[in-house]
Amino acid sequence: MNKRRVVITGLGVVSPNGTNVSEFSNAIKTGISGIQYINELNQLKFSCQIAGKPRYKDDYLNNYFNTIQLKGLNASGLEYGVIAGLDAWKDAGLIISDKTENPLWDAGIIFGTGVLGVDKFREAIYKVDAGKVRRLGSTSVIQTMASGISAFLGGMLGCGNITTTNSSACSTGTEAILMAYDRIVSGKAEIILAGSTSDSGPYVWGGFDAMRILPHKYNDNPTEASRPMSATASGFVPGSGAGALVIESLENAKKRGATIYAEILGGHVNSGGQRNGGSMTAPNSMAVKECIKRAVINSGIDAKDIDTINGHLTATTKDATEIENWCDALDRKGKDFPYINSLKSLVGHCLAASGSIESVATVLQLKEDFVFGNINCEDLHPEIAAMVDRERIPSKTISKPLQIAAKASFGFGDVNACIIFKKYS
Missing domain, CATH: 3.40.47.10 (Thiolase/Chalcone synthase)
Incomplete structure (x- = not known):
């Protein structure tokens, strides 16, 4: 029996060289690097003082979060994932259902991360140690639990199918897409928002600097530091951001007249x-x-x-x-x-x-x-x-x-x- 065909109908990205698909596409075509000097890493005595970190102004978040959600928000990976995920959903031409409607039983979320809300967790530790536990705020758990990203997106979009977070280090995002593909091939879902996110900052990158696997000779020339396949490569430059793809059965995509970016054959x-x-x-x-x-x-x-x-x-x-x-x-x-x-x-x-x-x-x-x-x-x-x-x-x-x-x-x-x-x- 022929297996169901699975396609990609929406894309979203928050990257060091572009915080939407249009910017990102232009950057990779023209060779624009998003790697920059991070003064905070210098102050903390990192050997590698550069990183790939998405750049946007704080008010940009108003396009994705309401006032209540923004209160006490201090989790960069959550921000990146929500931005990329909502952009992909909208790019696919899918609507965000009203809170009074039934869940979307055939739509789900598989959104991975390595860690989530490291800065929020640090904030919580200091407050608890200072005896100020009541000042943690009501969202500290949501921002620091690994599945906070899939739960956040699932609630925003009203998804009633699988809503979960996978975690497999550097293969997390690729694995999430294949998990979504398998679920749709098996007929257990029609649409899955799949992707992954990663926090920014010294508390994420510090362990790698301690392992001495990051380059330290390019602090004055950040865009020259990441050198895959080069004879002068001297370690990876840490980065962060999020990518999201709407994975969908071909039948469902055709039924609603969706734009199709590509097909997933397997993996x-x-x-x-x-x-x-x-x-x-x-x-x-x-x-x-x-x-x-x-x-x-x-x-x-x-x-x-x-x-x-x-x-x-x-x-x-x-x-x-x-x-x-x-x-x-x-x-x-x-x-x-x-x-x-x-x-x-x-x-x-x-x-x-x-x-x-x-x-x-x-x-x-x-x-x-x-x-x-x-x-x-x-x-x-x-x-x-x-x-x-x-x-x-x-x-x-x-x-x-x-x-x-x-x-x-x-x-x-x-x-x-x-x-x-x-x-x-």
Whole structure:
């Protein structure tokens, strides 16, 4: 029996280089970086004093939150997720139901995060320690529980189907999209708002600075710091934001005349079990290759059909290993290798939000037939150059007819996720 076709009908994004889809699309096409110097990190004696952080004025939140919701709001990841989620919902042409109406039984939320409301949690700790527990406010729990983001969106939109939050480190966003896809394929829902978000700030990024895996030589040149696939890559730049996609059955999308961005053919999620070289912080190459291979099989395509890859590629020593894994999994190399890029060159590593933000970028490429350029990659890593033709790693955006794109994310804990997207026709 043929499985149900699943499509993407709405996009939303809050990224270091664009707080809506239009800004974001222009930024990735023209190579605009969102990485900036953060004085607070200097004051706190971070080695890496730069980051990718979304920028908007406080009054921008009035477009998404009412006065009551804004009172005491101090959770950047919640802000980003709500903005991206509501934008995607509206972009899909879906209405926000009245509070007196029944829930939307066939519409749900799967919105992931690594942590939520770290700044709010810090605020709560200080107040509790000072004996001022009654001054915490009524929303401190909602802002700090991981599922606060899906619960917040579910209540705003009136969704009556699954409303949940997943958490799988850097693969969270990619996994959320595949969870939504599986639920719609199985007939348990018609529409799922899927995505992920990540808080900003020193309390999120500090642990990575302590691990000494962030670059520290580019504090005076922030936009040059994130260098995926480069010979001079020296660690990932921390980032934050949110990405959101409305995932929908093709039948439902056609019934309501929705604009369709792309189709999801399938994918796969797995774990390396922290075996065979895999660890809490390093991927097991065998599992990565298995994830890619099974995603291809699940999607019903041949590996040679993939035109472009949006990789995980974090600007660490593992970039060359990731390219090798793609070459082995697809049995393609040299000039036969697909085009490949890394959004992290433009926004840094947005942690739990990375997979969803990067999926938005992947879908935009398919819809508009372009491959965005990899900035800071003029000095291609020699090991990568030995495997893949230089033309396949464009430094500047190129126009190219595309049909099929792969997006993969590999996270702490040795977890992997890979999606196959297709141009809708």
